[in-house]
Amino acid sequence: MIKMKTELLIIGSGIAGLNLALKASKYGEVVLVSKDKLEETNTYYAQGGVAGVFGKDDSIESHVQDTLRAGDGISNKQIATILVRDAPKRIMELKRIGVKFDLDKKGFRLSREAVHSRSRIVHAKDITGQEIEKTLVKKVKENKKIKILEYHSVFELIIANNKCIGGIFFDIKRDKILSIFSKKIILATGGAGRLYSKTTNPEIATGDGLAIAFRAGAVLEDMEFVQFHPTMLNNSNPVFLISETLRGEGGLLKNRHGKTYMKKYHRDGELAPRDVVSLFSIIEMKKTGSRNVFLDVTHFDPKYLKARFPYIDRECMKYNIDLTKNMIPVCPAAHYICGGVKTDSYGRTNIKNLYAIGECACTQLHGADRLASNSMTEGLVFGTRLIEKVKNELKKEKIVEAEELEVTISPVKNGKIEKLKKQLQEIMWKYVGIIRNKKGLNIAKENIRKIKKKLDVIRVIGTNKEIAELENMILIGQIIILSALRRKESRGTHFIEDYPERHDNIWITHLSVDKEHSKLK
Ligand code: SIN
Numbered sequence: 334m335i336k337m338k339t340e341l342l343i344i345g346s347g348i349a350g351l352n353l354a355l356k357a358s359k360y361g362e363v364v365l366v367s368k369d370k371l372e373e374t375n376t377y378y379a380q381g382g383v384a385g386v387f388g389k390d391d392s393i394e395s396h397v398q399d400t401l402r403a404g405d406g407i408s409n410k411q412i413a414t415i416l417v418r419d420a421p422k423r424i425m426e427l428k429r430i431g432v433k434f435d436l437d438k439k440g441f442r443l444s445r446e447a448v449h450s451r452s453r454i455v456h457a458k459d460i461t462g463q464e465i466e467k468t469l470v471k472k473v474k475e476n477k478k479i480k481i482l483e484y485h486s487v488f489e490l491i492i493a494n495n496k497c498i499g500g501i502f503f504d505i506k507r508d509k510i511l512s513i514f515s516k517k518i519i520l521a522t523g524g525a526g527r528l529y530s531k532t533t534n535p536e537i538a539t540g541d542g543l544a545i546a547f548r549a550g551a552v553l554e555d556m557e558f559v560q561f562h563p564t565m566l567n568n569s570n571p572v573f574l575i576s577e578t579l580r581g582e583g584g585l586l587k588n589r590h591g592k593t594y595m596k597k598y599h600r601d602g603e604l605a606p607r608d609v610v611s612l613f614s615i616i617e618m619k620k621t622g623s624r625n626v627f628l629d630v631t632h633f634d635p636k637y638l639k640a641r642f643p644y645i646d647r648e649c650m651k652y653n654i655d656l657t658k659n660m661i662p663v664c665p666a667a668h669y670i671c672g673g674v675k676t677d678s679y680g681r682t683n684i685k686n687l688y689a690i691g692e693c694a695c696t697q698l699h700g701a702d703r704l705a706s707n708s709m710t711e712g713l714v715f716g717t718r719l720i721e722k723v724k725n726e727l728k729k730e731k732i733v734e735a736e737e738l739e740v741t742i743s744p745v746k747n748g749k750i751e752k753l754k755k756q757l758q759e760i761m762w763k764y765v766g767i768i769r770n771k772k773g774l775n776i777a778k779e780n781i782r783k784i785k786k787k788l789d790v791i792r793v794i795g796t797n798k799e800i801a802e803l804e805n806m807i808l809i810g811q812i813i814i815l816s817a818l819r820r821k822e823s824r825g826t827h828f829i830e831d832y833p834e835r836h837d838n839i840w841i842t843h844l845s846v847d848k849e850h851s852k853l854k
Pocket residue numbers: 379380381382575576577578704705706707708
């Protein structure tokens with residue numbers, strides 16, 4: 334097995350990992366690992382933007398309140414206040430390093446998304462994530478203190494004496510195993526949207542960071558809260574998101590009969606929280622016997638529409654949808670996991686020297702549903718706090734090495750695994766999706782157990798990237814189900830028919846899952 338050593342090991346290359354790598358490189362050597370090429374992350378595909386208080390009519394209090402409102406009563410106010418207070422500084426840093434946000438005479442051109450009571454989304458047309466990712470990747474590649482390992486998939490964390498001391502990786506291109514020992518190990522591995530057959534996430538989003546952390550003994554929290562974005566372009570391949578900004582700027586949701594429906598369910602109509610819009614879009618689809626609803630922006634000024642949303646315009650055109658003339662067929666899809674590895678406001682987990690930031694972390698910011706465009710902001714704010722906290726510890730600590738773990742690479746080809754993966758994704762969508770009930774969750778639990786048994790047989794020969802990914806997806810699927818069964822109320826993204834009243838009995842706030850709690854055998 335090949336061995337490496339570094340002072341900081343960052344796993345994941347979205348906004349959280351890249352921002353941290355750049356800042357951490359001032360204090361020590363950094364190894365930055367990504368499963369695919371650096372850019373292939375959820376950040377890259379983010380359209381809307383980064384939320385921050387810049388408007389004259391805006392305030393810290395207002396952004397905090399909107400965050401708490403989206404979180405449906407269980408976001409942590411202290412954490413939300415840190416995020417909102419630090420967001421403008423972090424966004425200005427991005428501007429300074431060259432991210433080309435849309436500007437007007439007053440400064441940032443701000444847009445609006447659901448549940449934001451003010452315009453506060455800083456954006457770069459409809460390719461905000463792409464613009465940020467490309468700029469950060471360029472900076473990271475220019476930085477001599479950052480060693481980049483692309484196409485390396487994390488397999489396990491290495492724990493010794495209750496401390497995290499490194500990680501084991503598959504070198505995907507060379508089919509080799511590599512261990513990296515480090516003083517600080519930071520998970521910035523993103524989400525798990527690929528657990529579902531309908532998702533806005535790219536293929537890399539298989540919950541690897543969540544699973545390896547859990548197996549290493551980290552606590553996961555709020556895992557029942559999977560956010561479904563109301564408007565994925567129906568039947569798009571590769572999957573394509575239609576940004577919430579279109580609704581923020583007046584886009585209307587209509588059913589197959591061309592009738593608007595959101596106002597009849599919620600006073601904020603199209604700008605109700607995402608969980609509400611997704612839930613009632615599914616209900617409307619069921620009522621009208623349709624596989625999708627429509628987003629109508631044909632009343633927008635055509636010139637403005639094409640200039641403000643060039644990416645969405647171009648992608649829709651590939652499906653012969655002209656935004657200025659046609660309604661866009663859309664459906665809800667898994668988008669973001671609000672829970673994750675439990676951390677404090679410095680990214681610290683319950684395992685010494687193991688940290689988590691970005692989507693894979695749970696700071697309790699998002700509560701039961703995430704406010705639009707708070708996610709990239711979160712990645713910046715808490716990653717920066719992390720390095721500010723640990724920079725002085727780095728000099729004092731030593732890199733610890735441990736016995737090498739023998740890993741046998743399995744020759745099993747992807748076909749078999751792909752079939753099991755598809756089954757898992759269908760089960761998750763059908764029983765652990767937007768509308769849940771106890772019976773369905775138990776069916777899902779049982780069916781996933783059967784998939785796991787089949788995978789265990791294949792796993793006997795050894796493992797590889799695909800097998801490890803599916804094992805991770807199974808584990809995280811099981812944890813989502815367990816968490817959903819334990820929450821005896823409907824709240825935010827967790828709508829369960831057995832408790833149709835939305836949290837009239839507030840009996841729990843955040844739910845943690847650790848190895849003791851889980852009966853995943
Ligand atoms: C969007 O552009 O609709 C996505 C924004 C987000 O997920 O915060």
